[in-house]
Amino acid sequence: MKKIGIGVMGCANIAQRSVIPAIINLSDKFELKAIASRTADKAQVLAAQFNTTPLTGYDSLLQREDIEAVYMPLPTGLHKEWIAKALLAGKHVLAEKSLALDYNSARELVDLARSKGLLLMENFMFRYHSQHKAVWEMLQNKHIGEIRLFRSQFGFPPLDKSNFRYDKAVGGGALLDAGAYTLRAAQWFLGRDLQVLSAVLYIDPKSDSDIYGNMTLRNQSGVVAQLSFGFDNFYQCNYEFWGSTGRLIANKAFTPKTNEMPRITVDKATGTENLEMPADNHFVNILDEFYSSLLSNKHSEHLEDVLNQSKLLDCVRNTSIKVNL
Numbered sequence: 239m240k241k242i243g244i245g246v247m248g249c250a251n252i253a254q255r256s257v258i259p260a261i262i263n264l265s266d267k268f269e270l271k272a273i274a275s276r277t278a279d280k281a282q283v284l285a286a287q288f289n290t291t292p293l294t295g296y297d298s299l300l301q302r303e304d305i306e307a308v309y310m311p312l313p314t315g316l317h318k319e320w321i322a323k324a325l326l327a328g329k330h331v332l333a334e335k336s337l338a339l340d341y342n343s344a345r346e347l348v349d350l351a352r353s354k355g356l357l358l359m360e361n362f363m364f365r366y367h368s369q370h371k372a373v374w375e376m377l378q379n380k381h382i383g384e385i386r387l388f389r390s391q392f393g394f395p396p397l398d399k400s401n402f403r404y405d406k407a408v409g410g411g412a413l414l415d416a417g418a419y420t421l422r423a424a425q426w427f428l429g430r431d432l433q434v435l436s437a438v439l440y441i442d443p444k445s446d447s448d449i450y451g452n453m454t455l456r457n458q459s460g461v462v463a464q465l466s467f468g469f470d471n472f473y474q475c476n477y478e479f480w481g482s483t484g485r486l487i488a489n490k491a492f493t494p495k496t497n498e499m500p501r502i503t504v505d506k507a508t509g510t511e512n513l514e515m516p517a518d519n520h521f522v523n524i525l526d527e528f529y530s531s532l533l534s535n536k537h538s539e540h541l542e543d544v545l546n547q548s549k550l551l552d553c554v555r556n557t558s559i560k561v562n563l
């Protein structure tokens with residue numbers, strides 16, 4: 239089996255906690271060649287933890303010929319520069335969400351990936367958790383009848399104010415962060431043809447970033463999605479389908495731990511079913527998808543996903559009423 243040499247750009251929390259362990263888990267498919275940081279000390283500590291090479295400066299990662307793919311967990315506002323540099327250096331890229339600040343940036347990066355024959359994928363790992371396939375099958379089998387409404391909420395209490403998510407200059411804001419998950423989930427279940435009907439973004443005057451918000455969309459069959467997200471909210475991480483004969487709720491839709499059995503609740507007139515879904519590692523699963531797409535040259539679906547997601551995010555921003563807090 240061909241092994242892909244992969245490098246990590248930035249000592250991000252998510253890299254340390256979830257994605258590098260998943261890379262190591264797939265050691266028949268990936269070889270972790272190096273971890274780069276802006277700071278030598280940080281690179282050394284993390285590289286030592288995962289028994290790989292520390293590099294100072296992101297450029298040094300891109301100069302390595304043994305690295306074919308880059309995992310990029312940088313803040314969104316840095317993606318345009320570094321994804322472009324990585325693609326120009328001939329590397330496939332798995333970039334954290336949100337991949338781009340806006341549609342024009344996404345378009346440029348996708349065009350570049352296409353022209354170079356490289357894979358560019360956005361790391362929406364939740365999509366690859368088996369619980370959603372089980373939900374998908376229940377919906378197809380009309381377990382709750384015809385779908386009347388999709389609703390999703392992802393939000394959490396305030397973060398440390400030094401977190402880059404409050405820094406507009408590097409792409410902060412709740413829409414590009416938590417909101418992006420709900421939008422991606424709506425597209426996966428309702429289709430790519432979503433139209434934004436309305437949105438409200440609540441803006442913190444200090445950081446000039448959206449801290450929470452709501453959006454309403456509909457697909458071509460008329461099914462409506464109501465999505466809510468935020469950084470100043472009671473923790474919620476779910477989606478819900480209201481059908482003609484029942485209601486289905488995924489209680490831990492986006493961030494189930496790899497050893498956690500997420501619960502799906504189905505309410506019907508006959509009673510409530512609480513279904514324990516098998517634990518799954520969506521970080522390993524998305525890396526598996528990255529690996530097979532990269533080798534099979536099946537890039538186009540992932541590139542289309544990037545474009546659709548960023549187009550919708552633009553529509554939400556342009557449609558939204560902004561409320562100053």
Ligand SMILES: NC(=O)c1ccc[n+]([C@@H]2O[C@H](COP(=O)([O-])OP(=O)(O)OC[C@H]3O[C@@H](n4cnc5c(N)ncnc54)[C@H](OP(=O)(O)O)[C@@H]3O)[C@@H](O)[C@H]2O)c1
Pocket residue numbers: 247248249250251252253274275276277280281311312313314316334335336361362363402408415
């Ligand atoms: N898919 C998921 O499950 C998931 C979950 C959480 C977060 N994320 C995404 O992953 C990315 C990282 O999130 P995180 O929570 O892990 O963040 P984090 O710990 O703050 O890491 C971000 C990294 O980016 C680098 N960086 C470069 N310039 C920076 C700047 N101006 N400000 C801050 N960091 C800068 C830093 O690496 P060096 O200092 O080493 O260069 C830093 O460690 C974000 O895009 C986020 O949306 C994804």
